[in-house]
Amino acid sequence: MKFLRYLLYVIGSVILFLLCTVLWYKCTTHQQMIAAHQENVGDAEAYYEEYCASCHGSKVREFVERDKWVYGSSRTEMFTVIKDGADVDGMPAYGEVLDDQQIYELVDYIMAAIEDKKQEDFNSGDNNDVVFKSEGMNLKLELVADHMDSPWGITQDSSGILYYTDKSGQLFSNDLKGNHKQIEGTPTVKYRGQGGMMDVCLHPNFKENKRIYLTYSKPHPNDEGLSTTALFSGVLENGKIKDGKDIFIAMPYETTSRHFGSRLVFDNDGYMFLSVGERGRRDDYPQKLDNHLGKILRMNDDGTPVPSNPFYNQEGAMKEIYSYGHRNPQGLCYNPDSNLLYDHEHGPRGGDEINLVKAGENYGWPVITYGINYVGTKITDITHKEGMLQPERYWVPSIAPCGMDIITSDRYPAWNGDILTGSLKFNYMHRDVFDENGKWVKEEKLFPNIGRFRSIEQCADGYIYFGVEDPGKIYRIKSEY
Numbered sequence: 001m002k003f004l005r006y007l008l009y010v011i012g013s014v015i016l017f018l019l020c021t022v023l024w025y026k027c028t029t030h031q032q033m034i035a036a037h038q039e040n041v042g043d044a045e046a047y048y049e050e051y052c053a054s055c056h057g058s059k060v061r062e063f064v065e066r067d068k069w070v071y072g073s074s075r076t077e078m079f080t081v082i083k084d085g086a087d088v089d090g091m092p093a094y095g096e097v098l099d100d101q102q103i104y105e106l107v108d109y110i111m112a113a114i115e116d117k118k119q120e121d122f123n124s125g126d127n128n129d130v131v132f133k134s135e136g137m138n139l140k141l142e143l144v145a146d147h148m149d150s151p152w153g154i155t156q157d158s159s160g161i162l163y164y165t166d167k168s169g170q171l172f173s174n175d176l177k178g179n180h181k182q183i184e185g186t187p188t189v190k191y192r193g194q195g196g197m198m199d200v201c202l203h204p205n206f207k208e209n210k211r212i213y214l215t216y217s218k219p220h221p222n223d224e225g226l227s228t229t230a231l232f233s234g235v236l237e238n239g240k241i242k243d244g245k246d247i248f249i250a251m252p253y254e255t256t257s258r259h260f261g262s263r264l265v266f267d268n269d270g271y272m273f274l275s276v277g278e279r280g281r282r283d284d285y286p287q288k289l290d291n292h293l294g295k296i297l298r299m300n301d302d303g304t305p306v307p308s309n310p311f312y313n314q315e316g317a318m319k320e321i322y323s324y325g326h327r328n329p330q331g332l333c334y335n336p337d338s339n340l341l342y343d344h345e346h347g348p349r350g351g352d353e354i355n356l357v358k359a360g361e362n363y364g365w366p367v368i369t370y371g372i373n374y375v376g377t378k379i380t381d382i383t384h385k386e387g388m389l390q391p392e393r394y395w396v397p398s399i400a401p402c403g404m405d406i407i408t409s410d411r412y413p414a415w416n417g418d419i420l421t422g423s424l425k426f427n428y429m430h431r432d433v434f435d436e437n438g439k440w441v442k443e444e445k446l447f448p449n450i451g452r453f454r455s456i457e458q459c460a461d462g463y464i465y466f467g468v469e470d471p472g473k474i475y476r477i478k479s480e481y
């Protein structure tokens with residue numbers, strides 16, 4: 001009896017297993033067929049030449065050179081017109097000579113050519129209906145402003161007004177309905193080399209206190225040859241900054257016109273983080289705590305150092321220092337959900353980095369780096385050292401990162417937690433994906449050839465805005481298509 005029941009169990013399990021296998025096989029082959037239809041263009045190029053070229057042009061690229069598809073440009077519409085023809089217009093029916101699979105291959109071949117064409121149009125400036133696909137999301141770009149040369153910093157208030165700087169020394173507001181205005185009362189900048197008007201940021205309670213912040217390269221009051229990174233703040237009233245003054249000036253001033261760093265972000269506690277570059281003096285500043293250069297700084301909203309800062313009580317150290325050993329951090333972003341702060345910084349030749357910024361840590365420049373000197377000589381042999389933090393990811397060769405944000409907006413659910421970085425050199429946007437433990441997983445390159453990136457900001461309305469220079473343009477990434 002017992003044995004019989006056991007036998008029944010075994011037979012039952014075997015049948016169940018067989019059933020599942022058959023079902024699974026059916027499902028996957030069906031899926032593979034769909035996928036094959038979508039991605040496999042097989043010998044489409046050959047069929048095109050044989051059957052279609054005589055009427056539609058020797059290359060498929062000529063065929064897709066039309067503004068409007070009379071019979072529709074979706075997969076099914078194209079499939080139908082090729083299979084059944086369009087007698088009235090003189091398009092033959094190919095259902096007799098080509099099987100469905102071959103017709104789908106032709107459709108996909110034509111559709112790929114349409115995408116290529118859009119990409120080319122996009123590169124030449126006409127990008128209104130280019131759809132970019134990323135992680136299942138359809139994205140389009142919308143030009144928001146193009147009256148400036150280099151939009152270095154972007155932000156937005158809760159009423160939807162966009163604020164942005166132009167590196168040459170101006171600050172603008174824009175109602176996103178086609179009107180922009182220059183804001184008065186901004187500081188005089190030293191517009192030279194990598195310096196000028198840089199980041200713009202609003203106080204977390206901007207709605208009530210109207211406090212606005214600007215970072216810029218400040219000329220020395222008594223010596224034209226010197227400049228430094230400074231933080232300016234005032235109250236925005238009727239298109240003018242009132243009572244504006246420097247609330248922080250990085251020390252010391254330097255003669256070079258490079259590596260100002262200069263990003264500003266607020267965290268959940270209302271503290272400000274400011275990145276300052278080492279001004280091209282790698283042996284003098286980043287590893288020493290008696291100066292502000294090559295550092296990430298943490299301050300209260302009035303520019304005073306936070307008493308719990310790691311070196312606040314250390315004699316001879318600057319009280320504002322939060323982390324050190326940085327080169328030129330032109331990107332800084334904060335994730336309010338995870339409370340994590342990231343920077344990115346330019347390496348020398350190779351060795352651009354994304355770092356997770358932590359209190360009191362040393363990020364190693366110039367003792368450790370993955371880069372080499374511009375002329376090709378070595379800076380150092382080592383990439384690791386005890387007591388110096390490793391980057392979360394690095395780029396060799398360099399992409400020249402500028403602009404950065406971490407995405408938490410509901411408008412881009414598939415990008416949640418991803419870091420966007422602009423590339424000045426390769427003119428695209430970089431997306432880096434990290435897992436829950438902060439480990440780098442993968443990357444994607446977006447919007448090829450769009451321009452030299454300067455700024456990326458997830459703004460108050462949840463949209464991502466970004467700025468490119470020469471020519472200066474600000475785009476909004478729309479995700480609802």
Ligand code: HEC
Nearest residue numbers: 051052055068069070071072078081082089090091092106
């Ligand atoms: C004898 C000439 C001729 C041949 C060969 C031919 N077509 Fe056409 N086709 C036409 C004409 C004419 C039209 C309608 C006018 C137009 O859109 O150019 C048309 C329309 C189409 C359309 C719809 C275009 C739209 O605007 O909606 C598609 C898609 C198409 N053809 C695909 C093909 C494919 C694929 C082949 C080869 C398998 C092919 N055609 C071969 C003449 C031809």
